[in-house]
Amino acid sequence: MKKGRFNQYGGQYIPETIMNSIIELEDSYKHYMNDEEFNKELDELLVTYAGRPSLLYYAEKMTNDLGGAKIYLKREDLNHTGSHKINNVLGQVLLAKKMGKKRVIAETGAGQHGVATATAATFMGLECEVYMGEEDTKRQALNVYRMRLLGAKVHSVTSGTKTLKDAVNEAMKEWTRSIEDTFYVIGSVMGPHPYPTMVRDFQKVISKEIKEQILKAENKLPSAIIACIGGGSNAIGAFYEFIEDKDVRLIGCEAAGHGVETQMHAATITKGSEGVFHGMKSIFCQNKYGQIAPVYSISAGLDYPGVGPEHAMLHDNKRAEYVAITDEEAVDAFEYLSRIEGIIPAIESSHAVAHGIKLAPTMDKEDIIVINLSGRGDKDVAAIARYRGANINE
Amino acid sequence: MSKIKKTFENGKAFIPFITGGDPNIETTEKLIYAMEKAGADLIEIGIPFSDPAAEGPVIQLANERALLAGTTTDDLFDMIKRVREKSNIPLVFLTYYNPVYTYGVKRFLEKCKEVEVDGIIVPDLPYEEKDELAIQCKDCGVDFIPLIAPTSNDRISMIAKESEGFIYCVSSLGVTGIRDDIKTDISTMVNRAKAVSDTPCAIGFGIATPEQAKELSHLADGVIVGSAIVKIIEEKGEQAVDSVFDYVKKMKDSIR
Numbered sequence: 001m002k003k004g005r006f007n008q009y010g011g012q013y014i015p016e017t018i019m020n021s022i023i024e025l026e027d028s029y030k031h032y033m034n035d036e037e038f039n040k041e042l043d044e045l046l047v048t049y050a051g052r053p054s055l056l057y058y059a060e061k062m063t064n065d066l067g068g069a070k071i072y073l074k075r076e077d078l079n080h081t082g083s084h085k086i087n088n089v090l091g092q093v094l095l096a097k098k099m100g101k102k103r104v105i106a107e108t109g110a111g112q113h114g115v116a117t118a119t120a121a122t123f124m125g126l127e128c129e130v131y132m133g134e135e136d137t138k139r140q141a142l143n144v145y146r147m148r149l150l151g152a153k154v155h156s157v158t159s160g161t162k163t164l165k166d167a168v169n170e171a172m173k174e175w176t177r178s179i180e181d182t183f184y185v186i187g188s189v190m191g192p193h194p195y196p197t198m199v200r201d202f203q204k205v206i207s208k209e210i211k212e213q214i215l216k217a218e219n220k221l222p223s224a225i226i227a228c229i230g231g232g233s234n235a236i237g238a239f240y241e242f243i244e245d246k247d248v249r250l251i252g253c254e255a256a257g258h259g260v261e262t263q264m265h266a267a268t269i270t271k272g273s274e275g276v277f278h279g280m281k282s283i284f285c286q287n288k289y290g291q292i293a294p295v296y297s298i299s300a301g302l303d304y305p306g307v308g309p310e311h312a313m314l315h316d317n318k319r320a321e322y323v324a325i326t327d328e329e330a331v332d333a334f335e336y337l338s339r340i341e342g343i344i345p346a347i348e349s350s351h352a353v354a355h356g357i358k359l360a361p362t363m364d365k366e367d368i369i370v371i372n373l374s375g376r377g378d379k380d381v382a383a384i385a386r387y388r389g390a391n392i393n394e
Numbered sequence: 395m396s397k398i399k400k401t402f403e404n405g406k407a408f409i410p411f412i413t414g415g416d417p418n419i420e421t422t423e424k425l426i427y428a429m430e431k432a433g434a435d436l437i438e439i440g441i442p443f444s445d446p447a448a449e450g451p452v453i454q455l456a457n458e459r460a461l462l463a464g465t466t467t468d469d470l471f472d473m474i475k476r477v478r479e480k481s482n483i484p485l486v487f488l489t490y491y492n493p494v495y496t497y498g499v500k501r502f503l504e505k506c507k508e509v510e511v512d513g514i515i516v517p518d519l520p521y522e523e524k525d526e527l528a529i530q531c532k533d534c535g536v537d538f539i540p541l542i543a544p545t546s547n548d549r550i551s552m553i554a555k556e557s558e559g560f561i562y563c564v565s566s567l568g569v570t571g572i573r574d575d576i577k578t579d580i581s582t583m584v585n586r587a588k589a590v591s592d593t594p595c596a597i598g599f600g601i602a603t604p605e606q607a608k609e610l611s612h613l614a615d616g617v618i619v620g621s622a623i624v625k626i627i628e629e630k631g632e633q634a635v636d637s638v639f640d641y642v643k644k645m646k647d648s649i650r
Contacts, residue, residue, distance in 0.1 A: 011523055012520065012522055012523060013491055013518045013519060013520075013523055014518060014520060015447075015448050015517050015518060015520070015541070015543070016517075016520050016521075016540075016541045016542060016543045016545075016546055016549075016553075016564070017543035017544070017545050017546075017564060017567060017568075018545075019520050019521070019522070019543075019545075019546070019549065020545050020546065020547060020549065021545065159451075159454060160444070160445065160458075165445065166445075169445050169447050172447050173447065173448075173568070173569050176448070176567060176568050176569060177567050177568035177569070178567075179545060179567060180545075273496070274495075274496075275492045275495060275496055276491045276492045276495050276518070277445065277492055278447075279518075281495075284492075286492070286496065288496065289466050289467050289468075289493055289496065289497065290443075290492040290493040290494075290495060290496030290497065291443065291444040291461065291493075292444045292445050292492070
């Protein structure tokens with residue numbers, strides 16, 4: 001088996017210009033992941049700067065209201081910068097600094113990864129430029145301003161569909177231009193090896209904590225873990241330490257947009273097929289000639305036509321299940337959690353909440369569901385208001 | 395010896411690139427004849443892709459125009475089949491890997507063999523991943539043409555040793571597009587390749603003027619020009635054929 005593979009998925013499908021840098025990254029990562037000093041420094045940042053461990057919160061009102069499995073929420077929304085993205089970014093930016101890079105670049109969809117990267121870069125004294133689709137800069141104007149406030153330069157990407165996929169394209173192009181002094185901070189478990197593995201390793205702290213916390217609270221493992229999935233970093237982070245625990249169902253929630261029977265969705269695993277794109281072999285929404293399909297979701301963070309290679313493998317191996325949640329279901333869940341628990345979830349995470357709402361009543365009171373609340377919803381309030389027909393100033 | 399390698403025996407090669415189906419498949423066919431008549435030694439045809447990650451804005455737009463016109467991989471095969479009734483010029487596909495992979499590697503290469511596509515350049519399939527395509531290329535007599543870049547350094551010998559057809563020497567960092575100044579030490583790149591292989595080397599990325607072509611042709615066996623030609627097609631559309639003929643003739647004459 002070649003390196004960086006998850007069954008046939010993964011690999012390094014990138015231009016020759018980048019190859020030596022990717023090899024350098026691979027070697028550095030291999031070195032630092034076993035370096036005591038590096039891990040100590042990173043752990044300290046996660047505790048003192050990001051606010052880890054994040055809470056595992058028993059959602060009692062929701063549990064009683066739904067009348068089935070006991071529901072816990074993993075509160076990644078309480079991390080500094082408001083989502084799970086900071087876990088990965090602190091790891092990568094610290095690595096960039098150790099490698100002597102002066103500048104980091106990143107792509108962003110909802111803006112959460114961009115904000116996290118801008119934060120870590122300014123904190124560690126590196127220059128930062130973020131690529132974001134023009135469409136997303138409109139949907140997530142608040143995050144654009146946050147990134148600028150943090151000293152990052154934000155490039156609005158006007159090519160192609162003007163969303164996350166095109167932001168990745170432009171970030172990759174910029175990387176081939178500035179390969180010598182620039183580190184590309186990829187925001188999800190995607191791209192060429194070693195990114196899918198490295199990002200997963202930085203995110204697996206989520207499942208490590210869930211396991212410790214749930215054993216302490218309930219003295220048993222959960223029946224199911226639910227997470228939303230675009231590229232899949234919060235999902236793999238929440239799943240990883242449970243992969244060997246075969247009785248724990250792992251459920252990823254993709255964006256069905258207007259419905260998987262329409263053209264307006266981003267449900268890659270449900271509707272896609274095998275291909276090679278953005279440096280990896282995986283599953284993509286595409287036509288029969290391999291043209292990547294325009295995808296749609298109300299959620300800018302799930303609006304991506306591919307999925308990380310490890311998820312493609314978990315799907316093929318039937319170790320994880322993947323379901324599709326519509327815009328309408330996600331918005332309902334966004335409002336539901338706000339009212340019942342006083343927690344406003346990100347519209348991305350609302351896809352996972354929506355599935356939890358469906359699943360809990362079908363299970364026993366003995367069962368436990370953990371929903372990974374990957375981010376907070378402040379950034380989405382204006383967009384949800386628009387969805388419901390109210391026009392508010394952000 | 396492959397047909398492509400043989401082409402380089404007639405002096406310095408001029409290799410134009412156009413995106414297949416830009417602005418439509420009929421014009422692409424006419425452009426192939428015109429460029430051959432103007433002195434092109436080998437023609438690169440890009441298979442349009444939704445997300446051409448190695449391209450600058452000029453060729454990216456050409457990809458969009460071709461896809462908007464409805465161009466498919468099958469349309470390109472059909473067009474090349476027609477071309478082969480009239481022309482024997484070496485033809486090479488430049489394509490991202492996904493269109494080949496989804497078509498089916500075997501099916502794609504058998505089709506190449508059938509219509510006589512002589513080689514294939516895949517910018518997102520580096521040395522480490524090439525076997526899943528390159529091995530079957532051999533079976534079908536299609537040259538798998540590798541790229542080397544200014545950052546390749548000690549990777550060059552490994553790549554050159556297994557090269558076929560020609561070696562595509564990327565002149566600059568970044569994406570395709572016209573550049574005023576090419577700063578890379580290209581002769582070192584080429585010499586590293588020549589030390590281990592007799593495969594011809596052609597330089598691409600950034601070349602637009604006859605002066606640049608002439609200067610660079612001294613360093614290698616040929617020059618590749620894409621964006622400058624695609625720009626003419628962007629401006630003149632279906633009417634671009636005569637202008638492209640004039641441009642290719644001027645460029646070929648400069649390196650004779």
